[in-house]
Amino acid sequence: ETGVTQTPRHLVMGMTNKKSLKCEQHLGHNAMYWYKQSAKKPLELMFVYNFKEQTENNSVPSRFSPECPNSSHLFLHLHTLQPEDSALYLCASSQEMGRPGESFFNQPQHFGDGTRLSIL
Amino acid sequence: GQNIDQPTEMTATEGAIVQINCTYQTSGFNGLFWYQQHAGEAPTFLSYNVLDGLEEKGRFSSFLSRSKGYSYLLLKELQMKDSASYLCAVTMDSNYQLIWGAGTKLIIKP
Numbered sequence: 001e002t003g004v005t006q007t008p009r010h011l012v013m014g015m016t017n018k019k020s021l022k023c024e025q026h027l028g029h030n031a032m033y034w035y036k037q038s039a040k041k042p043l044e045l046m047f048v049y050n051f052k053e054q055t056e057n058n059s060v061p062s063r064f065s066p067e068c069p070n071s072s073h074l075f076l077h078l079h080t081l082q083p084e085d086s087a088l089y090l091c092a093s094s095q096e097m098g099r100p101g102e103s104f105f106n107q108p109q110h111f112g113d114g115t116r117l118s119i120l
Numbered sequence: 121g122q123n124i125d126q127p128t129e130m131t132a133t134e135g136a137i138v139q140i141n142c143t144y145q146t147s148g149f150n151g152l153f154w155y156q157q158h159a160g161e162a163p164t165f166l167s168y169n170v171l172d173g174l175e176e177k178g179r180f181s182s183f184l185s186r187s188k189g190y191s192y193l194l195l196k197e198l199q200m201k202d203s204a205s206y207l208c209a210v211t212m213d214s215n216y217q218l219i220w221g222a223g224t225k226l227i228i229k230p
Contacts, residue, residue: 004162040128042220043207056217090162108153109218111162 003027006091006112014120015081021115023074023091030095032074033109034066037088049074081119088114122146124221126208131227132198140193140224142208153218154182154193155207163207203228
C-alpha cells in the first residue's frame with residue numbers, strides 16, 4: 001500500500017478513443033503531480049496541482065487534460081492520443097508545494113504504481 | 121540548461137558494495153533526492169541531501185558535494201531485492217520542480 005492509488009494499471013486504446021486515468025491519495029497531501037515515464041528517459045513532469053489549483057503545465061499537448069476536483073483526487077483525461085504517447089503515467093503527491101526557505105519546500109513525493117498506456 | 125547524468129546500468133554481486141554516481145549541472149541548486157524504483161512499481165523515496173557530506177540510513181548511504189555537482193548512493197551488503205532502478209533528482213533554489221536523471225538500473229547477481 002503506497003498511499004497513492006492509480007487506476008487502471010494497464011490501458012490499451014486506439015488513437016480516436018477517449019479515456020481517463022485516475023489517481024487517489026490517502027496521505028492528506030495538498031499537492032499532486034502527473035508524470036510521464038518513457039524507457040531510459042528522465043521523468044517528465046506534466047502537471048502540478050497545489051491546493052486544487054493548477055500551478056504548472058509543462059508545454060503538454062492539449063490532448064492531455066488534467067482535472068483536480070479535490071486535494072485527494074487527480075484525473076488525466078486522454079483523447080486522440082498518438083503512438084508516441086505510449087508510456088508509464090505516474091501520479092505523485094507531496095505535503096504541499098513550497099518555496100525556497102519554507103520548511104516543506106523539499107518534501108519527498110509519494111508515487112503511485114502508474115498506468116501503463118499503450119496507443120494502437 | 122539543466123542536466124543530470126547517471127550510468128544507465130550497473131551490475132554487482134550479492135553481499136558486495138556498489139556506488140551509483142550522479143552528476144548535475146543546473147542553474148541553481150537546493151538539494152538532491154534519491155529514489156528507488158522496482159520494475160512495474162512506484163518510485164520510493166530513499167534520501168535527500170542538502171548539505172555536503174555523507175548521510176547514512178542502514179545499508180544505504182548518500183553523499184553530496186555541492187561544489188563538484190556530484191552525489192552518490194552507496195549500497196552495502198547487497199541483497200537480490202536491491203535489483204531496481206535508482207533515480208536521482210535535483211531541486212533548484214528558484215522553483216519547486218524536480219529535475220530528474222534517467223535512472224540507473226542495478227542488477228544484482230548471486
